[in-house]
Ligand SMILES: C[C@H](O)[C@H](O)CC(=O)C(=O)O
């Protein structure tokens with residue numbers, strides 16, 4: 001059967017909103033004081049935007065097929081990502097059959113290896129890959145999850161990341177992940193304040209609700225070990241991204257140090273099967289957390305997840321909304337999902353990529369039915385009023 005080919009790829013930027021680092025406004029919890037690798041500089045401690053959290057912004061990739069269907073992918077890469085797509089990656093996409101995603105991925109990755117491997121280049125490749133899967137689903141009139149083998153359960157269940165796990169509990173989530181506030185630069189007083197915050201949250205939510213700390217690459221092994229042991233009393237389920245992503249040795253040590261039963265989770269800033277292979281072979285963590293918009297897209301997540309399965313690791317993707325839901329629903333080793341609370345005060349459920357996407361499902365009572373994903377591709381489109389700019393053309 002003759003499949004359409006890809007007529008054109010286009011890369012756009014858009015400011016404001018989007019998930020996580022895309023571009024949240026003043027007063028958003030995600031831009032409040034959070035322990036980061038920059039917290040040792042007092043002038044960059046109070047707000048993450050002060051050191052450039054939102055500097056890249058959103059990259060929207062569109063791929064248009066010869067039969068008129070359009071696939072869309074979204075990631076964090078902004079204007080730099082748009083340049084890479086238009087000036088470099090386009091040559092590997094245009095003219096190809098919409099089915100040939102594996103070959104397109106391989107060419108994009110190997111052609112950028114001399115300046116890529118991780119970070120913004122892999123974010124960008126991920127954005128293109130997501131657009132290609134979306135396009136293929138639209139051409140075949142199938143959801144991405146069906147192309148990945150179909151759902152293995154009837155619904156997704158979610159924990160919430162944000163400043164108010166207590167409110168997340170009332171909204172039906174299974175747990176709440178708090179951003180760690182105080183960094184090691186605030187010494188023992190900061191450590192005590194972190195533990196006090198956890199104790200207060202445990203009081204509010206009771207015993208049976210998961211509580212986790214997201215440390216966003218900001219600790220060292222010694223501090224993380226002390227935090228984990230102090231937090232055990234309050235039933236901390238996992239300590240996340242405690243160390244810089246390249247410190248595989250530190251993660252392995254931390255995993256040996258934490259109290260029995262507490263998970264060490266990481267991987268949202270890791271990329272490709274080779275990066276995750278390091279995390280797994282070096283016994284760095286219990287759960288890996290690839291972001292499908294950053295790790296290499298769905299094409300690479302398939303490989304990362306298979307590797308994790310063989311290592312008996314869970315794969316709980318970071319954020320990324322529909323782009324990961326279609327994957328998670330098809331995998332036995334992804335039994336629950338993250339929902340990033342993007343309401344500025346984390347007090348209501350709003351679509352994770354708000355206001356960028358139309359048709360983005362949100363959890364109700366902490367759950368999304370598999371049937372809510374039964375739409376072609378990822379089932380979303382760019383909002384009609386999105387102010388897209390195309391900074392480069394080829
Ligand atoms: C809250 C964290 O600092 C970050 O913005 C999100 C994250 O790491 C996560 O959702 O996990």
Ligand SMILES: [Mg+2]
Pocket residue numbers: 214216240241268318
């Ligand atoms: Mg995290």
